[in-house]
Amino acid sequence: MTEPATPYLRVDVARLHRTITGTAARAAGAGVSLRPHVKTHKCVEIARLQLDAGAIGITVATVGEAEVFARHGFDDVFVAYPLWLTDEAAARLREVAQHARLAIGVDSTEAAARAGSLLEGSGVEALVEVDCGRHRSGVRPSDAGALAVAAEEAGLPVRGVFTFPGHSYAPDALASSAEDESRALTAAVASLRESGLEPDVVSGGSTPSLAHSDTALLTELRPGVYVFGDAQQWELGTMAPSDIALTCRATVVSHAGGRLVLDSGSKALGADRAPYATGGGRLLDHPDARIVLLSEHHAVVDLGGAPLPPIGSRVDVVPNHVCNAVNLTDTLWADDGDALVPWSVSARGRNT
Amino acid sequence: MTEPATPYLRVDVARLHRTITGTAARAAGAGVSLRPHVKTHKCVEIARLQLDAGAIGITVATVGEAEVFARHGFDDVFVAYPLWLTDEAAARLREVAQHARLAIGVDSTEAAARAGSLLEGSGVEALVEVDCGRHRSGVRPSDAGALAVAAEEAGLPVRGVFTFPGHSYAPDALASSAEDESRALTAAVASLRESGLEPDVVSGGSTPSLAHSDTALLTELRPGVYVFGDAQQWELGTMAPSDIALTCRATVVSHAGGRLVLDSGSKALGADRAPYATGGGRLLDHPDARIVLLSEHHAVVDLGGAPLPPIGSRVDVVPNHVCNAVNLTDTLWADDGDALVPWSVSARGRNT
Structure with missing residues (x-):
């Protein structure tokens, strides 16, 4: 080719395919819904594979x-x-809600009141x-009930609660961040119930903490990165190099200074470089x-002394x-072993 | 608006405008040509302003x-x-050379031989x-002459030498990196002369080291970032906040946890964060x-205890x-005080 x-x-x-179906099977086995975060790939073809494997819907950021x-x-x-809704953003959400079941996040009474007013009658729901x-x-878990009540009073129906255990992105925090997630969501559910509300959805999950998620409590998981993996997952120990499905060719x-110089x-x-990262990226075949x-x-x-390609x-x-x-390119090249097929990064740059 | x-x-x-004309005037005053690196803005309107102010041409990376x-x-x-030229890249360069005076960089005999062969008769020149x-x-400055000879023998005419004093991006290295640049280019020029070649162009410059450039030696400067400035220049002390011409609105x-949460x-x-950076970015009006x-x-x-907006x-x-x-967006919004005018980031994502 x-x-x-x-x-x-x-x-x-x-x-x-292997990662998508494997993760879906594990979620199904644990009795929890999968709602993958598509910000990772921004690609319609890949989101379809996720739905085909059993995902109940998708998560987005914007x-x-x-x-x-x-x-x-x-x-x-x-x-x-x-979201903080402008009139224009609310009009766009109303349009989306004509075609999809839609929910947004809310973490302040100001934003809840505004959304309740601007989205009235649209069917858009919220998760605290x-x-x-x-x-x-x-918000603090103990404040979830009060915010949910305020949202409902403002006309914004509350579907449930969600969190992101992003502090899982650290060595040795994979399990403890999932425990934090479980504790916070348990308290948030209790707070809603004390306020007279029953959450339908209790949503969490991140790729590093995924294997440790409290699937007895959570009703849905929203991992994103798992679909491809990356050097962060490799270095956190959550994915092996042989699982990594996206590389930059x-x-x-140049061999300037006796080192390898690449055009990537x-x-x-x-330019991401987490505190635990060992460099600016890895080479798949040169660990x-x-x-x-x-x-x-x-x-x-x-290259650690190895001969230079x-x-x-x-x-x-x-x-x-x-x-x-992924957000830097318009095209992913899907290699199925026979051909390289262009897949559009349809939501690239959609920050607003 | x-x-x-x-x-x-x-x-x-x-x-x-103030930065573009000011920098152009200083270069002209020092008798050195300005060839701004347009990778910073990737924007035709801004490159035109730079040429209008006296730039002799432009620098690009791809x-x-x-x-x-x-x-x-x-x-x-x-x-x-x-550049390592594939047949396809060479064909594209030949097309560009139909419309523009064109030069490329070279730092190995392998790449020089390939370029000489693939670009023969195109008029494309090289800088070592x-x-x-x-x-x-x-290459090492002392090796510049041998590489230049190899390039010319391969059919690739050598216009001169260039360097990038990128180690200027460190506190207290603004002047010393320019001294290193001067020393290396002096040695490279000597190496070419020893090989019987006379460079027409001696090119260098970076925004942090710009004020310290050896304009008696250099014939052209290629700064990029100066046109906008950023938090790196602010923190290096090379540009004041009042000079910074690009911000992310x-x-x-949210006020979660008593802090300001922005959608940027x-x-x-x-995600750049140099070792000397004090954070993930700055707020123009909240130093x-x-x-x-x-x-x-x-x-x-x-916010350091200040009231939250x-x-x-x-x-x-x-x-x-x-x-x-800039490379993350398709549009810059140019604010002339009266209106916001969309300027296209025409070369966004042009990595190849």
């Missing part, structure tokens, strides 16, 4: 992502974000976001290699954070 | 960027990158890249504020690294 010019993102379709997927026939969408330890957005452009810079891989310097169009690799040859780079890598 | 939905990138046109600007009439383009201390790409979506995440700002947590759609801000209000965020922020 003729390869595109590098750098480009390549999806290993066999690995993708109104723009909701629009793209609703337009492609996805009819159950949760915007897992504490609680903070379980990431300390990003979300890169060309060796931060404009192809993203000892590290990207020691990453600029916009250069990745300088220390020749100038002009190609290697597979694993981005640190796949969500940001 | 009606504002677009947040997050969006806003350009202060008055500041942009064949795709060269194509976009050549198509818009830019007729003097330098691809400051050690030397490493002056960034340790990214580029963001909405306060890493998918709007980029004591720091982005203490940045995820894809959340920027959590510690209300939920639903908007603030101006300064990205850490403006080049990567």
Whole structure:
């Protein structure tokens, strides 16, 4: 097959299928619904594979992502974000709600009141976001009931509660973050009940903590990254290199200084580098290699003394954070073993 | 004026003009040519302002960027990158060379031989890249002459030498990196002369080191970031907040945990965080504020005890690294004081 010019993102379709069906089977076995976060791939073809494998709907982060997927026939969408609605955003959500069952996140009485007013009669529901330890957005679990009551009084029906245990992105926090999630959601459910409300949905999950999720409590899981994996999951120990389904194909452009210089810079891989990351990304077939310097169009690799692949040859780079890598390109190249098929990153750049 | 939905990138046109003309005047005063790196803005309107102010041509990083600007009439383009040419890339460069004076970077005999063969008769020239201390790409200065001879023998005419003093991106390295640049380029010029070649162009420059450039030696400067500035320049002390011409307008979506939560995440700002950065970005009008947590759609801000702007209000965020922020959007909104005019990021995502 003729390869595109590098750098480009390549999806290993066999690995993708294996992960999607395996994760769906584990969720089904645990009796919990799967609502994958499609911000990771922003790709209609992949979201369809997830639904075909049993996902009940999709999670998105923005109104723009909701629009793209609703337009492609996805009819159950949760915007897992504490939206502040302008009149224009509310009109766009009303349009989406004509075609899909739709819910949004809420974590303040101000935003709930505004959404209740601007979305009245649209059928859009809300989930109250609680903070379980990431300390990003979300109310304290004990405040969930009061916010839910305020939302309902403002005309915004509350479907349940959700959280994101994002502090799972740290070594040794995979299990403890899931315990935090369970504790926070238990308290949030109790808070709703004390306020006279019964949540239909108790939603959580993240790729690092997924195996530790309290599936007796949670009714749905919203992992995103699991679908591809990345160097963060590799380094956290949650996915093996042999599970990683997306790489950035890169060309060796130089051997300057006795090191490998690749054309996969931060404009192809993203510039994410978590505190626990061992470099700017990994090489799939060179586990000892590290990207020691990453600029916009250069990745300088220390190969740990191994022989340098020749100038002009190609290697597979694993981005640190796949969500940001995907958002940099318009096309994923799906490799099914026979051909490279272009899949559109339909929701790329849909930040609003 | 009606504002677009947040997050969006806003350009202060008055500041942009002031920086472009000021930098051009200083270069002219020092008798050195300016060839701005347009990877920073990827925007035809801004490149035209730079040429109007006296720039002799433009610098790009990729064949795709060269194509976009050549198509818009830019007729003097330098691809400051050690390209490894496929047949397809060579064909694209030949097409660009029909419309523009064109040069590419070279830092290995392998790439020089290939370019000489594939670009024969096209008129495309080369500049030999030397490493002056960034340790990214580029040959040792003393090897520049041998590589230049090899390139010319392969049929690739050598216009001169270039370097990028990227190690200027560190506190206290602004002047020393320019000294390294001067030393390396002096040695490279000597190496070419020893090989019987006389360079027409001696090219260098970076925004942090710009004021320290050896303009007696250098014939051209290639800064990129100077046009907008960003939090890196602010924190390096090379640009004041009042010079910063690009911000990300963001909405306060939450006060979770008593902090400011903005909708300008890493998918709007980029995830760059240099070792010297004090956070994930700055707030233009709150110099004591720091982005203490940045995820894809959340920027959590510690305001240092100042009162929180209300939920639903908007603030101006300064990205850490403006080049990567611009590459995430298709549109810059140019604010001339009267209206917001959309400027296309025409070369966004042109990595190949």
